[in-house]
Amino acid sequence: MSKRRSGLHNHRRSYVYECNNTTQSCATTIEGLSWDFFNPTGDYSQYTQGWIFTWDPIPNGTVYLITQPDNNDQAFEVLTSTTGKWYSNATNFNDFIVYAHVSGCPDISGAIAPCFLKGALVSMADGSTKSIEDIRVGDIVLGAFGEHNQVLALHRPLLGNNTMTNINNEHHTSSHHPHISSDKKFYAMKPSVVMSDTYGKSHEVLDEDMVPYQRFLAGLKPGRVEQMDLGVLLKTVDGTREVTFLDTYEMAPETQLYNLVISGSHTYFVDGYAVTGWPNEEDFDYDRWEERKS
Numbered sequence: 001m002s003k004r005r006s007g008l009h010n011h012r013r014s015y016v017y018e019c020n021n022t023t024q025s026c027a028t029t030i031e032g033l034s035w036d037f038f039n040p041t042g043d044y045s046q047y048t049q050g051w052i053f054t055w056d057p058i059p060n061g062t063v064y065l066i067t068q069p070d071n072n073d074q075a076f077e078v079l080t081s082t083t084g085k086w087y088s089n090a091t092n093f094n095d096f097i098v099y100a101h102v103s104g105c106p107d108i109s110g111a112i113a114p115c116f117l118k119g120a121l122v123s124m125a126d127g128s129t130k131s132i133e134d135i136r137v138g139d140i141v142l143g144a145f146g147e148h149n150q151v152l153a154l155h156r157p158l159l160g161n162n163t164m165t166n167i168n169n170e171h172h173t174s175s176h177h178p179h180i181s182s183d184k185k186f187y188a189m190k191p192s193v194v195m196s197d198t199y200g201k202s203h204e205v206l207d208e209d210m211v212p213y214q215r216f217l218a219g220l221k222p223g224r225v226e227q228m229d230l231g232v233l234l235k236t237v238d239g240t241r242e243v244t245f246l247d248t249y250e251m252a253p254e255t256q257l258y259n260l261v262i263s264g265s266h267t268y269f270v271d272g273y274a275v276t277g278w279p280n281e282e283d284f285d286y287d288r289w290e291e292r293k294s
Contacts, residue, residue: 030063030098030110032056040087044075047087049119053098054083055110060103068096118256120172123237123269125149132258132270137208141262144180144235144274145289149264153205153215155278159255165189165228166247171271174257175248178225180267180274182233182240184289189248191225205261215261218280235274264291 033055040050053066058081066076066086078084086096099109121129125140125148135141139151165175173179176193178186188194199219204212232243262268262277265284269275285292 026102026105027058027061027108029108030055030058030100033098033110038085044077044085044087046089047075048089049087051086051096052083053086053096055098057082058100058102058108060105061100061108063098063100065099066096067099118258120258120270121272122260123272132260135260137206141260141268141277142237143262143265144267144269145184145265147264147267149262149266149268149277151260152263152278153207153261154210155203155205155259155261157203157257157259158253159251159257160253162193163190163248164251166245166249167228167234167243167273168241168245171273173270173273173275177259178220178276178279179228180235180276182235184235184286186220186225186276186286187228187232187234188225189228189246191227194219194225195222215278217278218282220276220279220286221281224281224286237269237272237274241273265289 033053038050038052040047044050055063062081063078063084066078066084068074068086068088071088071090073090074086074088076084076086084098097109099107101107118131118133120132122132122135123129123142125142130139135151135154137151137153140148141151143149159174163175164172166172167179175189176191176198178188178191178194180186199217202214202216205215206212228243228246230243230246233240234243260268260277266277266279267274268277279286283292283294284290
């Protein structure tokens with residue numbers, strides 16, 4: 001199961017209340033929140049997305065609500081004192097929040113970001129979207145500046161020792177994955193990592209039959225990927241979006257990631273943001289933004 005640290009930012013302090021003439025230390029947040037995906041069945045089969053949540057035991061506490069704010073199509077059920085399920089046909093980019101009653105104390109809650117590693121939406125050339133784990137070799141995706149690019153292979157690495165980055169509270173990415181700005185430049189939170197650990201090496205990918213093989217990733221030339229920062233204007237499927245929020249966080253090393261090996265400009269959209277898909281300066285001119293003639 002993928003582990004995500006709680007999105008709450010506080011000092012984990014405990015407060016003392018006088019409850020029924022006894023002194024009781026009251027927790028202020030639900031600890032140990034994590035999640036994984038599953039396919040809804042039975043009474044909840046009308047929903048396309050299922051998330052199972054776990055949390056640490058809550059002394060004298062009972063969870064009564066699992067919710068995602070501003071989502072009008074959701075349901076939940078509490079299974080045990082430390083597990084529950086959440087269902088929907090459409091998620092947004094808000095944190096999930098779990099609420100609990102605690103006997104003799106104020107109610108507490110905990111929040112966790114959805115991350116959208118599995119389930120991230122890829123923009124297809126025909127205007128539709130498809131979850132990244134459902135993309136197959138031969139699919140045609142929309143490139144950063146209107147190109148129609150073909151999927152050549154599937155890249156499914158693990159996170160390893162890398163970190164994740166939350167952009168604008170609506171897009172989650174590995175910190176070293178390059179994103180594309182409206183002026184056709186490239187940005188990542190950790191540009192040195194992609195240059196040293198990813199480019200110029202062979203990596204295992206999957207072919208059209210889901211058979212693994214080694215493929216060389218040429219990448220972008222040194223200095224092409226710049227430091228992501230607030231104020232950068234990123235290219236999105238509907239225009240441009242300024243980076244107004246950045247947060248880097250950790251997940252378990254075994255967290256499954258998804259990427260695509262793309263033809264043409266070697267770019268595509270994930271959750272509406274333009275990203276690279278195995279870029280290659282040898283067959284594409286990123287200064288002119290056009291394919292090189294052989």
